[in-house]
Amino acid sequence: MTEAKLARLSDANPGERFRITTLKIEGTMKRRLLDLGFVPGSEITVLQKSPLGDPTAYRVSHTTIALRKEESDHIYGERIGNE
Amino acid sequence: MNKREYTIALAGNPNTGKSTLFNVLTGLRQHTGNWPGKTVIHAEGFFTYKNEEYRIIDLPGTYSLYSNSADEEVARDFIIFSKPDVTLVVLDATALERNLNLALQVLEMTDRVIICLNLMDEAKKKGIVIDIANLSKKLGVPVVPLAARNKEGIEELLETVARMVHGEINTTPLVVAYSRAIEEKIAKLLPLVKEVVGEEYPARWVALRLLDGDTSLLHALQHHPHHFLKEGATYACHCAKSV
Numbered sequence: 174m175t176e177a178k179l180a181r182l183s184d185a186n187p188g189e190r191f192r193i194t195t196l197k198i199e200g201t202m203k204r205r206l207l208d209l210g211f212v213p214g215s216e217i218t219v220l221q222k223s224p225l226g227d228p229t230a231y232r233v234s235h236t237t238i239a240l241r242k243e244e245s246d247h248i249y250g251e252r253i254g255n256e
Numbered sequence: 257m258n259k260r261e262y263t264i265a266l267a268g269n270p271n272t273g274k275s276t277l278f279n280v281l282t283g284l285r286q287h288t289g290n291w292p293g294k295t296v297i298h299a300e301g302f303f304t305y306k307n308e309e310y311r312i313i314d315l316p317g318t319y320s321l322y323s324n325s326a327d328e329e330v331a332r333d334f335i336i337f338s339k340p341d342v343t344l345v346v347l348d349a350t351a352l353e354r355n356l357n358l359a360l361q362v363l364e365m366t367d368r369v370i371i372c373l374n375l376m377d378e379a380k381k382k383g384i385v386i387d388i389a390n391l392s393k394k395l396g397v398p399v400v401p402l403a404a405r406n407k408e409g410i411e412e413l414l415e416t417v418a419r420m421v422h423g424e425i426n427t428t429p430l431v432v433a434y435s436r437a438i439e440e441k442i443a444k445l446l447p448l449v450k451e452v453v454g455e456e457y458p459a460r461w462v463a464l465r466l467l468d469g470d471t472s473l474l475h476a477l478q479h480h481p482h483h484f485l486k487e488g489a490t491y492a493c494h495c496a497k498s499v
């Protein structure tokens with residue numbers, strides 16, 4: 174798979190699944206995202222956006238975690254369609 | 257010799273049943289307050305088992321102990337500086353993969369760990385089967401299945417805690433192996449860290465934190481000058497940057 178095809182997690186819509194390829198960020202935010210379970214190779218389900226569009230709830234490794242767009246913007250991977 | 261009181265810490269991800277277990281163990285013998293200088297709730301309780309006194313601390317639920325937040329810092333500092341006699345890591349048996357992240361972090365910090373596999377009733381309902389003996393063998397510490405809300409597994413847990421505080425359980429915590437590049441740096445740093453912190457702190461863990469540029473740990477260490485030479489901490493950090 175080429176880099177050019179990678180989508181951002183923030184572009185995925187509710188109901189869609191997403192497989193993480195890479196986190197394009199360093200430092201504490203990367204550390205925090207990894208600790209929350211957003212690790213390369215893991216599969217995420219987009220649950221729902223809050224009424225104002227931000228944050229968005231994700232299902233990751235059997236737990237629901239909400240991320241703001243400024244966080245999900247740094248998570249790259251493949252959109253693998255609806256459940 | 258005077259009877260001593262043993263200290264038990266409860267660590268784990270959010271929502272894994274730590275407070276439920278804390279309440280089962282302590283009943284009404286508990287009180288809450290704030291950690292000094294922090295807005296994080298501190299709950300402390302007491303219980304007696306087989307004529308021995310235990311103090312138990314309900315730490316904030318966190319996904320990590322790398323101090324990204326005040327909660328994580330409180331939990332980390334308690335394990336490192338208060339050195340509980342036993343740390344109970346409470347895991348959600350229905351989300352083991354996620355929960356093991358924190359368990360492995362705690363195993364890098366102390367070898368006096370008991371894994372509490374909580375929510376076993378939920379796991380059973382979901383058809384999740386866990387090979388407890390094998391998990392315990394792999395992690396190198398006791399693993400006790402629990403359903404804290406139904407008060408199931410409490411006796412076995414208390415018995416395991418008692419045996420651990422009496423030194424009757426030998427643990428061999430799993431050592432996470434990092435990439436060759438990182439292992440080489442750890443090897444370089446270890447003698448230095450041991451020289452500075454002595455036997456007082458887990459040297460491999462301190463080396464890893466320094467390599468990660470963990471400045472909050474450095475500050476915490478400097479505020480414990482009785483255990484840690486002030487200049488030593490800065491020096492060790494300086495060396496960590498150079499390797």
Ligand SMILES: Nc1nc2c(ncn2[C@@H]2O[C@H](COP(=O)(O)OP(=O)(O)OP(=O)(O)O)[C@@H](O)[C@H]2O)c(=O)[nH]1
Nearest residue numbers: 269270271272273274275276317375378403404405
């Ligand atoms: N089914 C089941 N539910 C449990 C069990 N233990 C705790 N719970 C429930 O899980 C929820 C969370 O329990 P808490 O004890 O508050 O969890 P905690 O780890 O203290 O949570 P934080 O303090 O937020 O980190 C509550 O609704 C409990 O009733 C259990 O063994 N089985």
Ligand SMILES: [Mg+2]
Nearest residue numbers: 274275276317
């Ligand atoms: Mg709690």
